[in-house]
Amino acid sequence: MTSELRRKVWSFSLPMICELVVQQLYSVIDMAIIGRYLGARQLGAVGNAASVIMLFLVVSGGFEMSVDVTVSRLLGAGKYKEKAAMARDTLFISAISGLILVVIAWISLPALYKAISLPENMMGDALLYGRVYLFALPIIYIYDVGRAILISNERAKISFYLLAASSGLNLILNLLFILVLHLGVLGSALGTVLAQGLMMLVTLWLLAKMDQQEKEPVSLKPDLSFDKFKLIMHIALPTIVQQFAVTFGATLVQAWVNPFGQEAILGYVAIVKVMNLATIVLVGFAQTLTLMTAQLLAAKKYSAVRAVYRYCSKVSLIYWLLSSVLMVLASRELAGLFFDPVQNQAAYDFFKVYLLAFVGIQLLSVFKFLNEGLLRSMFLMKEYLYCNLGELGLKLAVNWLLLAPLGTNSFWSSQLGTRLLCVLGSTILILKELQRLEAEEKAGV
Template sequence: MRTNDMTTGSPAGLLLQFALPLMLGNVFQQFYTFVDTMVVGQALGVKALAALGAAEWLTFLMFGLVQGLVQGFSVVIAQRFGAGDESGLKKALGGGICLSLAAACLFLVMGQIILHPLLLLLGTPDEIAGMTLIYLRILYGGIPAAFAYNLLAAILRSLGNSRTPLQAMTVSSFCNIFLDILFVFVFHWGIQGAAAATVLSQVLAALFCFIKLKGSGLISLKDKRCRPDRAMLEEQLRLGLPMGIQNMITAMGGLIVQSVINGFGVLFIAGYTAANKLYGLLETAASSYGYAMSTYAGQNLGAGRYDRIGKGLRAANIIGAVTALLMSAVMVLLGKPILSCFITGDTNVVEAAMGIGYHFLLVLAVFFPFLYILYVTRSCIQGMGNSLLPMISSMVQLLMRTGCALLLPSLIGESGVFFGEVCAWLGADLLLAFSYFYWIRRVKAAAGQGRGALQTEE
């Protein structure tokens, strides 16, 4: 199995080399949610499309928590790999597996319990609530598969291998598209078919990564070095919990926005949902640069190459800003044709929903580079072992997003909710800039006293 040492060589070249396979993998992952939405919208109509939209932030609430936890576990793995600490690396691998198994069991049960009360709390319209509930019950039933894929992919990325997760996601995406068409168009299983296709595809992606890792010899139940001790579990939880909570905070802001949007009716929900799917697809490069930056910072911190971290951050932010401008052009120039792929029905209904969605895209396009800077800077700080400051930045996002959603519609109309997203990016960027300079000084100051002197303020 291929690994990649990011402690030597050109930062920009290393980050691009690492991020491109991740980007393709994330594009495939977003593409199959894109196809989910397109299949449901075309086959089942505007109400089913709105039902998917009502499920979107509840999906992120759970699966964002999963991704944040395993990303935190994997930061420790990247640091041990960068330090050349084989024994510590083995313990970190075992710790990530043990913690993920425990969390998967807990989330599987809790997820099913909270779904119906949350939909009631959010004021989901009665005409789509039933479809939204069954869709989410099936997705939440696949939580163990989501944990398995995200953990195994995070382990591979921590070791500098971004190609295997790409391969896994490519196979999984084509499987999902095939099953979407089969379950919805051929078997007529409705929205349940789209959810089942997603879960089965995640199972396939997890199996692919597991086979690759098993063949590497890094993980073995017979190897006593893979049995984590208490100190390792505490270190991984110290990083993983704030990162998981960070995503939960983001999701909570989204849920409040969703509750506001639910009050605007099914048509507004449908247009907003269609635009969000394109936004999610164009956001994938940002998350890829973020993963690359986290691994890069973690490995260089472990190797004591503190001087390279700042160089990598500058390179990643420049690359990200340029990429974001290209994505903004896609929103402006191709937004309407792409939105038309999701919405079907009466001409007046389609035009109204598309107008709502395109307005949202135009607002996002103007400020899109700030989203990319947010991803890169936050991931750099996390890679350096501090997950508290990024979590606080998510609280700022929560306040900005929900404040705008609750206040602006009364001042400038329903479209006021669109500006909450942009304000959330700007507020978080400002805090993260100060956080990076504060933490890099702490890292450099601790370097003269030994790495053990650096303690994350959590």
């Protein structure tokens, strides 16, 4: 692998990883504040609310991925005017989608909480938190897709600064609203909405400024032809379906956890936050792989695609080893961020066993995330969807079958086994596609 490619991997990945770290670290700190200063009941309520909220946030993730792939490809092909127009139109569609989903979210929230068997004593706090948070969906969509546009235009540092500022402001507002004004879970939701609203305005200003600096600035008026809409949705829709299915699966698992009682809920909320934080580096390299290989594939540099994949795998495996050792050694301290391991011994036992299993799950995730990144950049969206939905469906089925004999151990055991099958399947698909592309190159197609 050339030094230029290696440098580009780090120039893409470091800002994205730092951005994801800040995002997840804020989430962990937010939950820690709720658990430590408001109590176990409020932590359980917000943890359940967060799993349902994610069902509506996945749409934003789909449009972010569409921007990543389409804008990166146009940039690699030197089509700067088309690149700017694609970014503008994707941002517009995401904003309209956010407005529509606000209504759906507001109406459906109570039924969704009942469907996941949310304990009655947590219902009030969960409804208050969820409705305030979800009311800001259009703001969140514009903010997230706007930062994705900056990243795909190789301005990842600016996106990181925006997220760092948003998370810092969010944390300050949460402390003010919860500890000083005593607004409870309402304060936590308000802090998030206000911080992201302000950063959305800054993001739009930066995008307008970037457009003015282009050689061929485009009109602000959307131009949504059917072909362009189809291209945007070709990437966004499978990603939305995949992320929705994964999030729905996580919500369903939360529904299976809830009947085990408050201790199990505490342990599960805590381990989910720790796992999300631990996978950030892997997700960062997977997104880097998507962006870089989209450009390399457009230029038909297939040997460079293999080199970038191998390098990202190597770095990810080193990270897996170091992070696994640290997590196992600091399991009690990690759990202590969210609840008292002494007072909640059953919650800690659940947390610790899951954390040990997560070492194996994380190893398989190295290749799961990288394979997904490569499938996206190859425009193999159906295959990408099959791998994800296949793993999810099998995991839920196995989890359900093991609930009675294994109890809470069914949650980690089903995830570990099905992830192995997903990695094997996606690896076979990628090898076949690379062989096909290289054969076409040799034949001069």
